[in-house]
Amino acid sequence: MTLILIRRELLDNLMTFRFAAATFIMLLLVVANTFVLIIDYERRLTGHNDAAKMHQRQLQEKITYSAGMDRLSADRPPNPLSIFNVGFDKRLGNEVQVSHGVVPSLWDGYMHGSSNPFMDMFASMDIVFIFEVILSLFALLFAYDAFAGEYEAGTLRLVLTHPIGRGYILFAKYIGAMLCLLAPLLISLLLAVILLTTSTSISVNTDDFLRIGGIIFTSVAYLSVFYLIGLLISAATRRTSTALMLSMFVWGFLVLVYPNVILTVIPRSEAPDALRTSAFNRIESIWDTFDRERKHYLVTDDFPGEDWGYELRGWGSRSAYFWDNPRTLMYTYNSIMDFEGFGEEDEPKMPHAQKHFGFLGAQTIDAAGRTWLIRKPALEEIFIQPANVERVWLKLSPVGLYDAATQAWAGTDLLGIRDFFHAARQYRQSVINYLYDHKVFESRQWFAGDKGAADWSGLPQFSFQRDDISTNAKRALPDVCLLLMINVVLFIVIFLIFVKSEV
């Protein structure tokens, strides 16, 4: 009997104008946008490759290690799954400098020059956004007359004269409509994936397919939430025109109004300035101590005079500076010496200079490490926590949940981007180990290229691999579970209303 009911619902829905319209619009939007998004992704990939190549070249051109360490950077490739949900992929920095004097974080990253920042004015687009708006609309359009329409037509009474439980009828309606709604979703996604795999520049591996599977699963859960909301309205109002009007209002509110308005309504929690100032003062004192020790060394070493460059007279440039940014709690010291050759009288000064740079390198790394210990929790509190509060507010609407979950699957959420900076920090550590192992700080190549230039071929290479699927799943699951829970709750409520209602 249930099967007959399901078949009836299915046929009822399949033959309608709305099903044709839904499939057509969905296919049109998804295919057109996937096409455009793939071109956009390819453009970003080219930009990334150009930038990475340029960085590599700039590094190779440097003949001393100290000048090269000022040019070493890590580049973040665009995420191919950003086609599904762009998240932070375009917004947060995609390159970061890796130097021994500072531990890189999200707030030290910047965008490489191939993108036009003004173009961010235009709303960006991804497949999940299309689903967010269209799927919810379709779900409501399929649901508004499910009970109200049958009630008005009188067929509901007819069905209930048969000896079947009301729960079965509800279940059959749900399954029938969901199967119908799944068709346009799956077909359009299938086409998107086909387009994705035929593009030569995008390499999709097994993990990516699993991630896309996760996105599909979340989409189905999201779709089901809105279908159930529509059913609830339909069961509660009993008149199609009222149900339709109310459904549209709810849709407008949940999809358009709430996500855009809620963050304006809640006051933006600014991190206390006192916290920033105190953290910055502590960081400043670390570098003050560093500066004192540096000067102390220069005074007490065997070489007379306090010049950090050991009065070397040669052909080349030298510069040393402290650099700070109180907003992002950045503080570092940099000394660059880039000499091509020296006069005769400089040779005796060399051992002293080498010893000093060995000392300075270790000191800088130590100070940078201690700075990071203060900086990390402070940045977390100043930037991440207020943003997380805002995110929780957004998740009060199923749209927010869906967006967050798909971002996590695609790896374009904040955590996914932060993985890159984590990788950059690990890379910095391996570079430092290399510098220590090869005694680069104490070497002549640290500041001079006359006796053989710096050898960059042995330096570890940076490569960023996105975390495997289990990490994505772990990050997405809470939101997916919440979506499923909303489903269950709505289903129970509808069941109760339907069981108690008189026909």
Add this chain to the structure above:
Amino acid sequence: MWHITKREIYDNLNSLRFALTTVLLLALMVTNAVKHLREHPKRVQRYQDAVTESLNHLTDRADDSLYTLAQYGPGNFYKKPSLLHFCANGGESVLPDVVEVDKPPVFMTDAEGNRLLEGIWSLSYPDANLNNKDVGPNVSQVDWAFIIGYILSLIALWFTFDAFSGEREQGTLRLMLANSIPRHTVLIGKFLGALLSISIPFALAVLVNLLLISTASTVHLTTEAWGRLGIIFSLALLYTSLFVALGLLVSARVQQSAVSLMILLLTWVTLVVFMPSTLASIASSFSPATSFDEFWKQRNPIQENLWDKYKEGRSSKSVDRRLRAKSEFYTENAEREERWQEEQLKYRTSQVHRARAITSISPATLLQHLMARFAGTGFERHLQFVENTQRYARQLREFVADTDRADPESLHILGVREGMSKKPISPEAVPRFEDTLNLNRDFNTAAMELLLLTLFVLVLLSGAYLAFVRVEV
């Protein structure tokens, strides 16, 4: 005709959708006002602090000597925040609010740190790089442009989807047409009725919003701002009538009101939500941005040419010739620096303009552009600001040259200390930068977009007329 209009309005006033609309619009407008009152004073304060600091730089340098003024130039320029920021945000977060005056570069120092060869100031246009540090979720602002563009248009469809199809279902349409009223009168009556019944809650919400904003002591709306608000309000009505006409068109063609609503919603989603962003993506994929790499290549050979030229002059015996070589090197370097910056800005601007032209097919984007233009925010406003700073930079350079020319003792070699007038100048005489906005200019450039929007409305209205005249009841 007035009978029909009146009947429509009464009909709508009593409905559930009217109540919901009023509540929704009021809530949004109050949110908008509260947000504006919270943020605008801070924005103005920041602007004023920055301007004062920049003026101090200017007077300090003018106080010092003409040479210092010529070398260091004025302080940074800041964009004046618009009074009507609450009407349209115009993507302000992407647009920088400053044009920087670069410090003179140092090319050569001796061992003691004395500057042997330096440059002079030049303008540079930084990116608004704050947004790549913002880890918060990305949401659009609740400004009037959002409320009108998204919510009001949806409401217009909500009011008109059953205008004809609903009456046809009830049979009242036949009754009405049995009277001796021409069909176009019925159509115009319906149109006006729907437009007016949407205008009532909208006008109410706007009034509450403006009441809140204008009575607050922290914000002062000038007469010009009120004029602009008037234009924006009529823009909103024009845009709403577009969707009313669309609603009537579909409603006249379709037999059932449920189907009519569905078609309208799908059209709306495509027109308002997807078309702007899809078209923008298409537009941006047409023109691959020049990578920084290429810019770098453009720049480097030029630098070397300059060096060669300078080296020739440097070895000259005559002091005058040597100073002139230096001066030429400085000014040319600054000019090239500026030209490079300008080229980059122009390159990016042309990209944005192309994208904007393509997105103008969507009425929602048209409205957003027009709103931003009349509210004095957004991209065009930014370009105007940049132009203002460029004009001022020319003015200041001319002032320096003129003052120097007026002094007979000077060698008239600009940018070099030994070659310039040593007479003190009064800081009051130095021209000041003022960021201005011109309504006339806005109107002229907006005329095209306004025309396009009006054209959309006319096409849809005549479409609705044709559909209704030919339909069988």
